[in-house]
Amino acid sequence: MDKIYVTGGTPLNGTITISGSKNAALPLMATSLLTADTITLSNVPHIADISTMAHLLLQHGTNLLIDASGGNGGHLGGVIQLTSDNINNIEAPYDLVRKMRASVLVLGPLLARFGKARVSLPGGCAIGTRPIDMHLKALTELGAVIELTEGYIDAHVPGGKLTGTDIHFGKISVGATENALMAATLATGTTTIHNAAKEPEITDLANCLVSMGANIDGIGTHTLTINGVESLHGTHYKVICDRIEAGTFMMAAAATRGTLTLEEVDLDVMTATIELLKDIGVHISTPADNTLKVDAHNATLSPKNVSTEAYPGFATDLQAQYMALMLTIDGSCIIEETIFENRFMHVAELSRMGADILIEGYKATVHGGKPLKNAELMATDLRASVCLVIAALAAQGDSVINRMYHIDRGYERIEEKLAKCGAKIRRAR
Ligand code: UD1
Numbered sequence: 001m002d003k004i005y006v007t008g009g010t011p012l013n014g015t016i017t018i019s020g021s022k023n024a025a026l027p028l029m030a031t032s033l034l035t036a037d038t039i040t041l042s043n044v045p046h047i048a049d050i051s052t053m054a055h056l057l058l059q060h061g062t063n064l065l066i067d068a069s070g071g072n073g074g075h076l077g078g079v080i081q082l083t084s085d086n087i088n089n090i091e092a093p094y095d096l097v098r099k100m101r102a103s104v105l106v107l108g109p110l111l112a113r114f115g116k117a118r119v120s121l122p123g124g125c126a127i128g129t130r131p132i133d134m135h136l137k138a139l140t141e142l143g144a145v146i147e148l149t150e151g152y153i154d155a156h157v158p159g160g161k162l163t164g165t166d167i168h169f170g171k172i173s174v175g176a177t178e179n180a181l182m183a184a185t186l187a188t189g190t191t192t193i194h195n196a197a198k199e200p201e202i203t204d205l206a207n208c209l210v211s212m213g214a215n216i217d218g219i220g221t222h223t224l225t226i227n228g229v230e231s232l233h234g235t236h237y238k239v240i241c242d243r244i245e246a247g248t249f250m251m252a253a254a255a256t257r258g259t260l261t262l263e264e265v266d267l268d269v270m271t272a273t274i275e276l277l278k279d280i281g282v283h284i285s286t287p288a289d290n291t292l293k294v295d296a297h298n299a300t301l302s303p304k305n306v307s308t309e310a311y312p313g314f315a316t317d318l319q320a321q322y323m324a325l326m327l328t329i330d331g332s333c334i335i336e337e338t339i340f341e342n343r344f345m346h347v348a349e350l351s352r353m354g355a356d357i358l359i360e361g362y363k364a365t366v367h368g369g370k371p372l373k374n375a376e377l378m379a380t381d382l383r384a385s386v387c388l389v390i391a392a393l394a395a396q397g398d399s400v401i402n403r404m405y406h407i408d409r410g411y412e413r414i415e416e417k418l419a420k421c422g423a424k425i426r427r428a429r
Pocket of ligand 1: 022023024026101102130131132133134135136171172173174175176201316317339340341
């Protein structure tokens with residue numbers, strides 16, 4: 001099992017190209033199940049979750065062609081061609097779904113096009129129970145009949161075709177919105193999704209579906225109206241930048257008091273992170289199109305309270321990284337997690353580095369400014385793990401982070417990108 005070795009104490013300095021978004025690419029790959037034509041996606045990140053989705057689609061019968069060079073010297077990430085003209089298996093097995101919860105995104109498209117699907121229940125998850133009741137409720141409202149048997153979701157659509165309806169989500173769910181949106185594109189009549197998530201990855205999905213012939217109004221808002229169409233066709237689509245990867249490197253630059261230039265960033269989707277870091281004293285500029293410069297060299301930073309929120313608020317996927325940054329700043333602040341019920345798994349590991357953090361329910365009070373000590377650390381989930389990398393980069397001495405596979409799920413060659421900017425970091429067994 002790979003580990004990451006970090007010798008901390010060096011400010012990051014250099015330029016990093018941001019990859020395509022994991023959370024956008026996963027549902028975009030699932031759209032291939034909605035059509036027999038070829039979907040060509042570019043700027044797809046080379047990460048483990050994309051391989052898991054590729055395996056899932058392969059075993060459904062999708063044909064995949066992967067050009068890892070991206071057709072552009074590797075600069076823009078990989079190109080994947082997906083053709084689902086011969087789907088011969090509508091089951092998503094436990095082995096793949098347990099690896100990656102986003103596997104459940106095949107449910108809506110399979111039901112919409114084939115009228116049936118069998119998808120394993122995802123089971124527990126390190127950051128909370130993460131139920132899928134909202135996905136199932138929306139698909140039931142669209143006319144699917146769903147039974148839960150032996151750990152599987154067994155679903156079929158009497159008559160074969162979903163029917164448009166009004167869906168009211170009680171809270172914001174990214175995944176449930178994506179499943180409902182994909183399913184509604186091929187339903188008969190009109191579907192309105194109220195209280196839909198409007199994360200940039202949902203907008204990316206909706207734009208891709210429109211380029212496939214779907215009829216969707218209200219893109220980028222909390223109300224999506226979908227007029228179902230008879231069929232969808234192929235498309236070429238470029239995945240948006242990974243705003244969480246960009247935000248992670250912004251926190252790493254600030255935590256090491258370094259200077260990083262991030263390229264291939266869609267600045268519009270970065271507002272919450274940019275404003276937060278500016279507020280604490282980091283200098284942020286945009287020297288060129290799609291380029292963000294984060295400069296914390298010689299900066300005097302001050303802590304600031306933050307609550308995670310649905311987009312456009314501060315992303316839960318950056319909460320752990322922000323906590324690592326707060327540990328490097330003199331003074332106290334409160335970090336509130338409002339999206340997931342158990343997303344402070346990194347705190348126990350950070351404490352082993354000497355961090356002073358008090359958790360009360362959904363709130364963590366961080367007393368920063370005390371020197372972080374090197375330690376042997378255990379990655380527990382994707383974002384918690386990368387927070388440990390940031391803390392180790394800011395600490396003095398040699399740290400080891402075990403269970404690198406958590407980071408590989410969502411970060412493309414993170415150690416190479418950081419090492420290029422002066423970090424003393426390497427991967428080994
Ligand atoms: C997606 C992202 C994840 C991000 C999260 C919140 C992907 C692949 N993952 O996850 O990185 O942290 O959005 O921005 O895009 N909930 C229910 N019932 C449901 C569905 C969700 O109660 O049926 C709850 C969840 O437990 C959680 C909240 O709703 O408390 C938000 O979850 P959701 O937006 O659905 O997250 P994911 O789509 O799983």
